[in-house]
Amino acid sequence: MRDVLTEWRPVVDGAIEELLPRAVDEAYLTEWFGPASHRYDPEAIQRALSDPVWDLLDRGGKRWRAVVCLLLIDGFGADPHEYLTYACIPEILHNGTIIVDDVEDEARIRRGEPALHHQYGEDIALNAGNAMYFLPLKVVGKNPADLDSGTQLAMYEMLMDELNRTHLGQGMDIYWHRNREAEVAEAEYLEMCACKTGCLGRIVARLAAILTDQSPEIEREIAKYAEDMSIAFQIGDDILDIESTIEGTTEFGKAFGNDIREGKRTLMVIHALSEADAESAERLSSILHKPENTREEILDAIGILQSTDSVEYARECALSFAESARDHLRKVPLEEERATQLASFTEFVIDRDV
Amino acid sequence: MRDVLTEWRPVVDGAIEELLPRAVDEAYLTEWFGPASHRYDPEAIQRALSDPVWDLLDRGGKRWRAVVCLLLIDGFGADPHEYLTYACIPEILHNGTIIVDDVEDEARIRRGEPALHHQYGEDIALNAGNAMYFLPLKVVGKNPADLDSGTQLAMYEMLMDELNRTHLGQGMDIYWHRNREAEVAEAEYLEMCACKTGCLGRIVARLAAILTDQSPEIEREIAKYAEDMSIAFQIGDDILDIESTIEGTTEFGKAFGNDIREGKRTLMVIHALSEADAESAERLSSILHKPENTREEILDAIGILQSTDSVEYARECALSFAESARDHLRKVPLEEERATQLASFTEFVIDRDV
Numbered sequence: 216m217r218d219v220l221t222e223w224r225p226v227v228d229g230a231i232e233e234l235l236p237r238a239v240d241e242a243y244l245t246e247w248f249g250p251a252s253h254r255y256d257p258e259a260i261q262r263a264l265s266d267p268v269w270d271l272l273d274r275g276g277k278r279w280r281a282v283v284c285l286l287l288i289d290g291f292g293a294d295p296h297e298y299l300t301y302a303c304i305p306e307i308l309h310n311g312t313i314i315v316d317d318v319e320d321e322a323r324i325r326r327g328e329p330a331l332h333h334q335y336g337e338d339i340a341l342n343a344g345n346a347m348y349f350l351p352l353k354v355v356g357k358n359p360a361d362l363d364s365g366t367q368l369a370m371y372e373m374l375m376d377e378l379n380r381t382h383l384g385q386g387m388d389i390y391w392h393r394n395r396e397a398e399v400a401e402a403e404y405l406e407m408c409a410c411k412t413g414c415l416g417r418i419v420a421r422l423a424a425i426l427t428d429q430s431p432e433i434e435r436e437i438a439k440y441a442e443d444m445s446i447a448f449q450i451g452d453d454i455l456d457i458e459s460t461i462e463g464t465t466e467f468g469k470a471f472g473n474d475i476r477e478g479k480r481t482l483m484v485i486h487a488l489s490e491a492d493a494e495s496a497e498r499l500s501s502i503l504h505k506p507e508n509t510r511e512e513i514l515d516a517i518g519i520l521q522s523t524d525s526v527e528y529a530r531e532c533a534l535s536f537a538e539s540a541r542d543h544l545r546k547v548p549l550e551e552e553r554a555t556q557l558a559s560f561t562e563f564v565i566d567r568d569v
Numbered sequence: 570m571r572d573v574l575t576e577w578r579p580v581v582d583g584a585i586e587e588l589l590p591r592a593v594d595e596a597y598l599t600e601w602f603g604p605a606s607h608r609y610d611p612e613a614i615q616r617a618l619s620d621p622v623w624d625l626l627d628r629g630g631k632r633w634r635a636v637v638c639l640l641l642i643d644g645f646g647a648d649p650h651e652y653l654t655y656a657c658i659p660e661i662l663h664n665g666t667i668i669v670d671d672v673e674d675e676a677r678i679r680r681g682e683p684a685l686h687h688q689y690g691e692d693i694a695l696n697a698g699n700a701m702y703f704l705p706l707k708v709v710g711k712n713p714a715d716l717d718s719g720t721q722l723a724m725y726e727m728l729m730d731e732l733n734r735t736h737l738g739q740g741m742d743i744y745w746h747r748n749r750e751a752e753v754a755e756a757e758y759l760e761m762c763a764c765k766t767g768c769l770g771r772i773v774a775r776l777a778a779i780l781t782d783q784s785p786e787i788e789r790e791i792a793k794y795a796e797d798m799s800i801a802f803q804i805g806d807d808i809l810d811i812e813s814t815i816e817g818t819t820e821f822g823k824a825f826g827n828d829i830r831e832g833k834r835t836l837m838v839i840h841a842l843s844e845a846d847a848e849s850a851e852r853l854s855s856i857l858h859k860p861e862n863t864r865e866e867i868l869d870a871i872g873i874l875q876s877t878d879s880v881e882y883a884r885e886c887a888l889s890f891a892e893s894a895r896d897h898l899r900k901v902p903l904e905e906e907r908a909t910q911l912a913s914f915t916e917f918v919i920d921r922d923v
Contacts, residue, residue, distance in 0.1 A: 244737070248730070248733055248734055248737060249730065249734075251760050251763075252759070252760060252763040252767070252796065253756040253757070253759035253760040253763060254754065254756035254757050254759075254760050255737070255741075255757070255760055256741050256744075256745075256753070256757045256760070256761075258751070259740060259741040259744040259745060259751065259757075260737055260740050260741060260744075262744050262748070263740035263741065263743055263744040264736075264737075264740050315695065315699065318672075318691070318695065319691065319692035319695055319696060320692070336747060337672070337673065338673035338674070338743045338746075338747070339740075339743055339744070339747065341669065341672065341673055341695070342673060342736060342739050342740050342743055343740070345669065345699065345702070345736060346733070346736035346737075346740065348699070348702065349729060349732045349733045349736060350733060350736075352729050353729050353730075353733055355725075355729070356725070356726040356729055356730075364718060364719060364722050365718060367722055368718050368721055368722050368725070371709075371710070371722070371725040372710040375703060375706050375707050375709070375710055376602070376603065376707075376710075378703045379602055379700070379703045379704060379707055380602055380603075382618075382696060382699060382700035382703060383598070383602060383609070383614055383618075383700075385696050386613060386614055386617035386618050386693075386696050386697070386700065387609075387610050387613040387614060387617065389617055389692045389693055389696055390610075390613040390614075390616050390617040390693070391610075391613060392692075393690055393692070393693065394616070397612070397613065399610070400608065402607040402608035403607070403608050403609070403610040403613075405606070405607035405608075406605050406606060406607040406608050406609055406610070407610075409605075409606040409607060413606070442606065
């Protein structure tokens with residue numbers, strides 16, 4: 216898996232550079248956004264858009280959204296090189312959401328360096344993040360693969376569907392975070408994951424299906440593969456946060472007991488609140504409510520999660536979503552080697568050494 | 570003008586309510602965003618999206634973007650009632666940008682009440698603002714007027730063009746604001762206005778043209794009418810800020826010397842910096858640079874703008890853009906009464922008693 220990501224990353228970055236060059240000039244602006252009515256300031260646009268976005272991209276990221284899209288296109292029997300620019304769409308969207316989410320979550324660090332709003336100011340960061348929501352959508356109109364108008368329209372509609380649901384998911388998550396008294400059911404938590412994280416995965420999959428002219432049934436199945444895998448990864452993330460706290464490992468790059476400090480409604484928390492005795496549930500809830508937590512409180516909360524077998528419950532749930540993702544994948548007629556690679560992605564749901 | 574706005578406002582608000590009801594329920598979410606994969610939390614989505622957006626809408630706003638769109642549709646000979654939902658697109662987009670811009674500009678007050686990020690928190694406000702960038706675009710796919718696929722595609726491409734340029738304009742404005750040493754030419758200032766403010770106006774006009782199947786030439790002319798009028802209004806805004814400071818009137822609702830305190834690069838400032846003697850230019854620049862200004866400094870800066878006739882220069886420039894807007898309008902075959910109303914909008918560029 217690591218090999219294919221390493222192989223494709225520079226190719227993907229080259230394609231992103233065509234969409235958003237590191238050095239912005241008049242010619243790029245005119246070609247990409249049309250002639251100015253008066254006169255562009257390329258310097259300002261470089262500093263306000265290109266510099267922060269490339270700073271973020273150069274900090275890392277595996278570009279797996281673009282690569283999975285390309286593997287799917289290849290697996291469907293088309294030439295991925297023909298559709299490189301399209302595969303950048305979810306990658307740029309994803310990096311846009313990172314910038315905006317970091318402002319919304321008041322994150323301080325991103326990929327080992329100051330979050331973009333700390334580095335460039337909130338105004339520049341937010342506008343750059345939002346610009347990255349629209350820049351990649353221009354690819355559809357630019358139409359580098361010379362698609363017919365029905366395919367272009369299908370692509371716009373798919374993107375509007377998924378980008379709307381992304382904001383529903385984020386809205387649910389933020390509201391729960393701000394209103395800790397709000398009760399969250401497991402199905403609502405899963406919906407939040409399906410919307411917030413799953414929709415970007417769905418874009419990856421549906422783009423490949425639309426570009427290669429698959430039937431609506433196949434587009435649905437491959438979207439479900441991506442959605443269920445995204446949910447599995449989200450639950451896996453939450454488990455890793457707790458496990459790294461238990462093991463005292465800092466490799467995962469977050470603060471000790473990060474999610475508990477944040478009062479995050481993870482699947483484990485939802486499960487424990489419904490399974491624990493009244494006293495423990497009340498204790499867990501009150502720890503999550505507190506603006507700051509001591510080390511003892513964090514260990515206490517984790518103890519409650521363990522006493523209700525909630526970590527194990529979440530792990531089984533993640534594995535079952537990974538299994539479901541593979542089931543959906545099997546219904547899709549893909550070239551064998553690619554199908555195997557795409558299935559293997561789901562094996563890393565909890566063990567992240569991809 | 571006031572009459573037509575008053576007449577249409579409740580009709581427009583009714584149409585916006587169909588797009589984003591005040592009370593969100595499962596049925597709305599399913600119809601508008603598709604069935605849930607697991608289960609939506611309508612309460613969370615109401616609190617995170619609908620409540621803040623309706624709070625803002627209920628504070629005021631003339632809905633002129635929707636009304637101008639409807640007047641244009643009527644003027645082109647079509648029934649505006651058939652296209653009500655489409656006319657809401659620029660109105661919702663505009664309110665989304667207000668929410669996001671207020672975060673970016675660190676505004677405290679909006680329409681006489683706390684800015685939304687002060688009222689609801691930055692996370693809720695930003696996500697609601699961003700959601701309003703995508704919610705109205707779903708109208709195109711929903712296709713309530715049963716448009717053919719070519720028209721739908723034209724509408725998506727138009728929206729992507731304009732929304733991309735909006736972010737270029739905002740990027741230029743923010744960069745200049747953060748980097749006061751950056752030199753700004755008049756043509757660059759005008760481009761910033763054309764992108765940042767003009768593109769929403771262009772959406773209003775181009776929507777009406779696309780919906781009524783006008784030729785590309787007419788779409789271009791009517792877009793130019795909207796763009797030039799927007800630039801004229803932006804310059805007019807800047808003049809009003811200075812004049813209300815000179816006259817000591819507070820009606821305009823802003824702090825004394827607001828734009829000078831903010832160090833804003835208005836057309837007047839750009840003109841004065843190039844026309845004043847070296848000493849005065851340096852003094853003006855240093856006042857704009859300072860994080861805080863005394864009353865004397867503000868009056869001093871205004872004195873420099875007056876000594877170079879920059880307020881008068883800007884007024885002539887605004888009037889000439891208003892004139893240019895009317896010239897473009899005359900090239901468009903519109904029903905006469907509507908054409909007169911649409912031309913009369915440009916008369917209020919500096920006198921805002923619409």
